[in-house]
Amino acid sequence: MKAIVLREFGGPEQLRYEEVPDPTPGRGEVVVRLKAAALNRRDYFITINQYPGIRLPAIPGSDGAGIVAAVGEGVDNVAVGSEVVINPTLNWGDNPRVQGPDFQILGVPTDGTYAQLVKVPAENVYPKPEYLTWEEAAALPLAALTAYRALITRGRLQPGETVFIPGIGGGVATFLLQIAVAAGARVFVSSRSDEKIERALQLGATGGVNVNSEKWVKELQARMEGQADLCVDSVGGDTFSQLIRITKPGGRIVTFGATRGPVPNLVMPLIFLKQLDILGSTMGNAEEFEQMLSFFQKHEIRPVIDRSFPLEQASEAVKRMQAGDQFGKILLEIPE
Template identity: 55%
Template sequence: MKAIVLREFGQIDHFRLEDMPDPTPGPGEVVVRLRAAALNHRDLWISRGKYPNVTLPAVLGSDGAGQVASLGEGVEGLRTGQDVVINPSLDWGPDPRVQGDRFRILGMPDHGTFAELIAVPAENVVPKPAGMNFEDAAAIPLAGLTAYRAVVTKAEVQPGETVLVTGIGAGTATLALQFALALGARVFVTSGSEAKLERARALGAKGGVSYRDDDWPSKLRELAGAPDVVIDSAGGEGFGRCVDLLRPGGRLVTFGGTAGPVPSFNVFPLFWKQLRLLGTTMGTAAEFAAMLDLVEDRGIRPVVDRAFPLAEATEALRHMEQAGQFGKIVMKVE
């Protein structure tokens, strides 16, 4: 099979399209012939050596959709040729509140989806949503699971509530916007790009502000009032300002730190306004199934920014590095 292999850290050009042995399914596994894979910022961080316990060479990629190529011993409920999508949350563990010691995300240390074939546990393979093409299906797993747990499980967003999603344009933030809208919330967004704010409005956001404006919290409050919920993946200096924005009894859910560490934090509004700060990472198999049900029931389609051939993985990663995309970047595997 062909695969995109990372053999050294540092530059995106270190990814190479190479021949690798075809995987064979072990007991309880299936081999999926991938038709599409999607990128995540996780792939960039790994390529720069900014991820724990990375071993090289590696085939990255957490998101994928395709067809069942072969079944390992003991696998039931799946058939060869079936259209499927892969849940990248491996070995979550028995406690739905928190991942266990064996938890890991597909694509490191296990070989990932930047390949023509992949062997994965059968429990991580589910039927592709009906009517959805492979590119759309591949755009959902990691971002969709993360957004679903943040919006539904952790924030418990209710109809009529006001939700702020920061950093719109990223795949997870965009799906968080779509999920919150599907639940009947009023959603507002932030971005450093006016074009991305306009795209968010076209998806259904009530409005948005640029976080490049030093007075963005005041402008957001004029538009939205005090939000009930903030969904944040940036951290950094804006984190404390999001806490200040929340109405009494509000919730802030965080799943990332793309803007770096929080430089300072005033605990007064946290206890005086009876706020909840909630952290989340990925999710359980039950949440993955519920997320796909929501997607299918509400006719949600992920926003795909651009699709590249697998052989152009370097160009796809460079496009992500430039941070100009709105939605997910996908690779077609042919």
């Protein structure tokens, strides 16, 4: 089969389009012939050796959708020819609240979806939502699951609450917006791009601010007519310190990433005097993946697709993601 292989570190330029052996399913496993795959930020960090548990050579990619091509012994939940979407959470463990010590994400160290075929446990494939295209289905798994857990499970979002999502434009942030709007929240966003803020408004955001303004926090609070019940953050850095001010007393902040690095000069009294809940979140368990799919189908939410690249152009796709120019998910078209 054709696949994208990383054999040495050094950035997206090291991703090679190669011929590799087809995977064979073992007991309890299936092989899926992929129709489309999607990118996540972890794919870039893997290319520069800034992710735990990397073993080379490796085939990256956590997200994908396709048709079951082969099943191993003991598989009875899915048959050859089934149209499926893949849950990239591997070995979550028995505690739904937190992942166990064997937890992994599909795509390094386990070979992933930047390929024509991928082998996964049979329990990790779910029926593809019929209303979605192959590209839309492939865009869902990691980012939509992360957003769903952060908002619904950890964030305990309620209808009518005010939600703030900094850094709108990436895959997870866009899903956060769509889920929160569908759940009946008032959603506000921020970006350094007026164009991205405008697109967020078209998706149902109530308002947004450009963080290039020195007074963006005051502008945001004025548009909110107060403070946020819930902030969901993947930015970290200086932005996180501002979230402490933006969140109302007794409110919640959920963090699942830190693209701008460590948080400097955090004013601790603002956390404990305001009785804030600071909550960490990572990916999600199998039950949450199923709940996420049901939520998307109930509300007929369609993922926002930024751009699709042929599989052999995976390097260029990852570079676009890293540049931060996208709005929504970046896809890879898998050849027949």
